[in-house]
Amino acid sequence: MGDTPELNNREQWAIQCMDRQLVVLDDLTARADSTAAWLALERQAGSYARHLGTWLAKESIFPGARDRMRAHQVDLAGYAQRARDEVAGVDAEALEAARAGLGIRLAVIGKGGAGKTVTSSTLARLFAQAGRKVLACDLDVNPGLAVSLGMQGDQGGMPEGSIEEHPGSLYGWQLTGDMTPIQVVEKFASAAPDGVRFLGFGKIGPASEGGGTDKSAAKQSVAALVHLMLGIGEPDWDVIADLEAGPTTPFERYHAFSEDVVVVVGPAWRSAMTARRLLPMVEGRRSIVVSNRFRDEPDHPGLAAQFRIPFDPELAEVERQGLAPLDACPGSPAIVALRELASLFLSAAREAAPID
Ligand SMILES: Nc1ncnc2c1ncn2[C@@H]1O[C@H](COP(=O)(O)OP(=O)(O)O)[C@@H](O)[C@H]1O
Ligand SMILES: [Mg+2]
DSSP states (O other): OTTOOOOOHHHHHHHHHHHHHHHHHHHHHHHOOSHHHHHHHHHHHHHHHHHHHHHHTOTTSOGGGHHHHHHHHHHHHHHHHHHHHHTTTSOHHHHHHHHHTSOOEEEEEESTTSSHHHHHHHHHHHHHHTTOEEEEEEEOSSOOHHHHHTSOTTOOOOOBTTEEEOTTSGGGEEEOSSSOHHHHHHHHOEEOGGGOEEEOSOOOOGGGGGSOOOHHHHHHHHHHHHHHHHTOOOTTEEEEEEEOSSSHHHHTTTTTTOSEEEEEEOSSHHHHHHHHHHGGGGTTSEEEEEEEEESSOOOBTTBOOSEEEEOOHHHHHHHHTTOOHHHHOTTSHHHHHHHHHHHHHHOTTSOOOOOO
């Protein structure tokens, strides 16, 4: 291998990412002891393959790592095949049931103010109340998920020890390589009510006394959080992310981890404009358009809501006070609707996610 061309930082980082994916897949393989666990392995290999596809689709990205990427694609297909072989004897019905029972991978997107945070936090807690293991992640640089979950606002950043520097990573930081993503969650995620675990962009630093966010903490954490969510292959964990508003974020593949997408749309036309731009970007996933805060306004043209959360002044008031709506107004109309949305996700009748 003496004539291997020098790889730049970005290429080295990409190769390290692929190496780490293999560690996760080997770990899942070693621990696989049920149909659900094998299906989780298949799903995880599929998520990585989808993410890899976005790298391969761009000729200009990491040219020196492209051979490795193609080899990685073959490796990923091998893990998926191994998993399918393991469950080959299981009958179709049991297979479908196991697939439908896998942990939920949900990205909540939409324009700022649409209601993403209240939707994410309430679903996360309701899933946990149903006995599930839930990781809730705040990927919005204007954080709010922790408070909406019922935590102190400054809790739940990516702490020291969970991230490390790498010159090739986005903003120069990445998830630590000392642990697998699920181990990072188990060790570092903050405890939120109902047993929800929480991770976000970090402590609000001194720079934020005017009300902003510590941008450097956010930048150090973003790549780590994105890869952490993508790397959780456990069959029994739900992962919910509250994504920064607007179309740029999903375009950067922050939602690469997700199988389900909730697009929250408010009554303002700008909110509809954002939602329309976002929908094509989440093609191939199960997406549901949720209208929120509507009074008696009609649906936006061409954007029929599949689910409705009504305008709810009580919810707005408890949120203004910094309380978790699920605790402070558990019977208010918006929370009642969110309970229905949660049962939709939890219902056994829910179809299994498509596999790529
Ligand atoms: N159904 C609703 N009725 C009334 N107010 C709402 C409703 N949903 C959200 N809000 C309020 O609207 C604001 C934006 O909600 P939030 O969940 O923070 O949106 P996003 O995270 O998309 O920016 C908050 O002040 C919240 O309390
Ligand atoms: Mg928000």
